[in-house]
Amino acid sequence: MNDKLFALKGAIIHTPDPKRFTIVDDGYLVCQNGLVQGVYEKLPGEFKDIPVRDYTGKLIIPGMADMHIHAPQYGFRGLGMDLDLDSVWNTWFETYSLPEESHYADLEYADMAYDKFVGDLLKTTTTRLCIFGTIHRPATELLMDKLAEKGFAAYVGKLNMDRNSIEGLQETTEESLSETRKWLEETVNRHPYVKPMVTPRYTPSCTDTCMEGLQKLVEEFNVPVQSHLSEGLDEIEWVKELKPEIEFYGQAYDMYGMLGGGVPTVMAHCVYPTDAEFEMMSRRKNLWVAHCPQSNLHSSGSGAPIRRYLEAGVHVGLGCDMAGANTLNLFRAIADATTASKVYWAANERKGDPFAKKTYLSLSEAFYIATKGGSSFWGKAGSFEEGSLFDAVVIDDSSLADFNQRSVRQRLERVVQQSDDRHVAAKFINGRQVL
Amino acid sequence: MNDKLFALKGAIIHTPDPKRFTIVDDGYLVCQNGLVQGVYEKLPGEFKDIPVRDYTGKLIIPGMADMHIHAPQYGFRGLGMDLDLDSVWNTWFETYSLPEESHYADLEYADMAYDKFVGDLLKTTTTRLCIFGTIHRPATELLMDKLAEKGFAAYVGKLNMDRNSIEGLQETTEESLSETRKWLEETVNRHPYVKPMVTPRYTPSCTDTCMEGLQKLVEEFNVPVQSHLSEGLDEIEWVKELKPEIEFYGQAYDMYGMLGGGVPTVMAHCVYPTDAEFEMMSRRKNLWVAHCPQSNLHSSGSGAPIRRYLEAGVHVGLGCDMAGANTLNLFRAIADATTASKVYWAANERKGDPFAKKTYLSLSEAFYIATKGGSSFWGKAGSFEEGSLFDAVVIDDSSLADFNQRSVRQRLERVVQQSDDRHVAAKFINGRQVL
Structure with a gap:
């Protein structure tokens, strides 16, 4: 993968503000030169040809x-x-x-x-x-x-x-x-x-x-x-x-x-x-x-x-x-x-x-x-706000599901309470994939 | 396995008394008709022909x-x-x-x-x-x-x-x-x-x-x-x-x-x-x-x-x-x-x-x-004292080891703090193997 400019696709959740989660249920997190370029519900035209790593159905959280x-x-x-x-x-x-x-x-x-x-x-x-x-x-x-x-x-x-x-x-x-x-x-x-x-x-x-x-x-x-x-x-x-x-x-x-x-x-x-x-x-x-x-x-x-x-x-x-x-x-x-x-x-x-x-x-x-x-x-890091150091973790929580429809926030909540190393699917630090 | 009379072999640890663990580092836990018959370092002659399930290196604890x-x-x-x-x-x-x-x-x-x-x-x-x-x-x-x-x-x-x-x-x-x-x-x-x-x-x-x-x-x-x-x-x-x-x-x-x-x-x-x-x-x-x-x-x-x-x-x-x-x-x-x-x-x-x-x-x-x-x-249950209901769980803690020699008590302690469903290897209730 080109690690200068790429996107991750999935359920994106982070906390720019401690009072609330900022969530895009199914969106794109764009990395440019090791920094967060932005979060989008649809990938903007200028990025239409960049590599996209598809984590649809998984959670993408800050490192x-x-x-x-x-x-x-x-x-x-x-x-x-x-x-x-x-x-x-x-x-x-x-x-x-x-x-x-x-x-x-x-x-x-x-x-x-x-x-x-x-x-x-x-x-x-x-x-x-x-x-x-x-x-x-x-x-x-x-x-x-x-x-x-x-x-x-x-x-x-x-x-x-x-x-x-x-x-x-x-x-x-x-x-x-x-x-x-x-x-x-x-x-x-x-x-x-x-x-x-x-x-x-x-x-x-x-x-x-x-x-x-x-x-x-x-x-x-x-x-x-x-x-x-x-x-x-x-x-x-x-x-x-x-x-x-x-x-x-x-x-x-x-x-x-x-x-x-x-x-x-x-x-x-x-x-x-x-x-x-x-x-x-x-x-x-x-x-x-x-x-x-x-x-x-x-x-x-x-x-x-x-x-x-x-x-x-x-x-x-x-x-x-x-x-x-x-x-x-x-x-x-x-x-x-x-x-x-x-x-x-x-x-x-x-x-x-x-x-x-x-x-x-x-x-x-x-x-x-x-x-x-x-x-x-x-410095500027730990959320997906534009210009933050690109640290992201992909969580596969499929094995934690129950028989009810759960929101992205609820899924994260359950991951916090129940996940272990089996659920960490991928990890990026400073824009580089390390796992 | 004959579930009337059999033994489990492994590191046996239980608490007949809350103040201390009772431990046999490598021994036999004998089940007779759904009850604990006894715990032995060496299997007595009278039991020399009974089926033995060998869990050597694993922990055997009460259910x-x-x-x-x-x-x-x-x-x-x-x-x-x-x-x-x-x-x-x-x-x-x-x-x-x-x-x-x-x-x-x-x-x-x-x-x-x-x-x-x-x-x-x-x-x-x-x-x-x-x-x-x-x-x-x-x-x-x-x-x-x-x-x-x-x-x-x-x-x-x-x-x-x-x-x-x-x-x-x-x-x-x-x-x-x-x-x-x-x-x-x-x-x-x-x-x-x-x-x-x-x-x-x-x-x-x-x-x-x-x-x-x-x-x-x-x-x-x-x-x-x-x-x-x-x-x-x-x-x-x-x-x-x-x-x-x-x-x-x-x-x-x-x-x-x-x-x-x-x-x-x-x-x-x-x-x-x-x-x-x-x-x-x-x-x-x-x-x-x-x-x-x-x-x-x-x-x-x-x-x-x-x-x-x-x-x-x-x-x-x-x-x-x-x-x-x-x-x-x-x-x-x-x-x-x-x-x-x-x-x-x-x-x-x-x-x-x-x-x-x-x-x-x-x-x-x-x-x-x-x-x-x-x-x-x-009733009489929850430890390996003679006559207790035979509930036993076998724990495979090999993936939790470190580079030091640990006692059976320390291994149990770590299992308490760190284990999950991956570590439960077998389970017996009233003398019957259920897992």
């Missing part, structure tokens, strides 16, 4: 952005979900996360495991990602190469951990910074769509000296940043102990320019902001919250104040947070986002009133977060 | 009991999950439940839809069920026949609804009672393992006269009962209006002998018991709570006080509650039960304390509820 995912944790997916996840030094982290990440010092293990990870990722709706690797530079570079080879658009982080880790998985401050520099030099221009992202794991795992060094590297290489923020109540207590001079957790990043005040920044979780933290976040225009609903429910039984973030103008994307969650499938994360918003509402806003106003997320809002909300980290 | 499921709602599975589910007269109930149930007046529709339902159910781990049908006697009988044909053990209810339904889906009190009598007469001895269960939908849909009539039928035919209890806060308010003379919702059933004081009774949900309701429930030894974690989270963002019920000696089973939930797969319900127990803990017991004691369900407790907890409604 999704996974804004928080630990690639090396894919090896223990689905394990430890009933252990304590919300302790910063806890059985889950201790039993699974750190030991598994240690394996990635071995490049042969990394090769095998990242092959499986990237291969399985290909069969999902995910087109763009912000990924946590491990502290290991070579393994992280290998992961980046594999993602590039399959056509993904991704930011990937070699982690920094110069305190509070386990033996064999902890760097000296010097190592941490010198390896990060070397990694940035090697990868910043290596691939067109797979780029490095500075990744202090979280405040308890990075000394102040490390954070200062990273701040300089961020400025020198002009790369984005990602980390974890206010995920658990006892993590927040620990940060208070580690940095008694700050008023709230977010300051531990902001003081190094890493809360979206400078370079674009993704903060995962953000479940328990104080009022002051929330207020600062709402002023940081280069900040994206990576909402990880399943992981938050697993770790502490809580939802995050997502509607409040959205109303305050904070960018919100969705993360699967493998392996705090059990699947790479962001449809599940969309379903969980609506569920988690009900949990937040019931615990924080309903207060036992049987007739309390419902403030939870609608399906279109959750879908928006998964697509345009996260993809906006890459 | 699961789905204690609450609306069969006719399978047609709109996965739809309306972001609508209001917790209003008793709400958009979800109004938009989907009642109109879909109306279709079952048409026996041709029922035939087609129940074929699909029972066929899909066969591919799950479910072996026993308590099922809500519709108000329609012929369709309900058809469902019972189909379940019997596939080998399921089930109690099925023709619903009673003589008020507060929609046009075309409401009976007169007389019709409701006469059709229920006719249905009981026709089905009480029709099948050995598929039996009728009296099913007033819930208090708002049954008049006092209807309930009085049902109480007499229950006594005359000596059949069990199922209904809904304390699912939503505004439902509870409505019941208070409808029956101002009672102190709490459960009394609306108890006053007709339908809260486990007489015949065995299954009450779905039980999310918001008052202290008095809880106290009465804990004294009713013939009462089973059907815990529906996904549905409860969808409907009101809340978990139910399951640990409290267990500690008070109340029987608890698990229900998928199709279509308040999106899947027939009870593995998902087990995972959701642990999640929902965290939600309950965070909202009701943690109270913002970062170091609060964790009271949520362990994996073995949730697995116990799904197997022995619910199956105990049928």
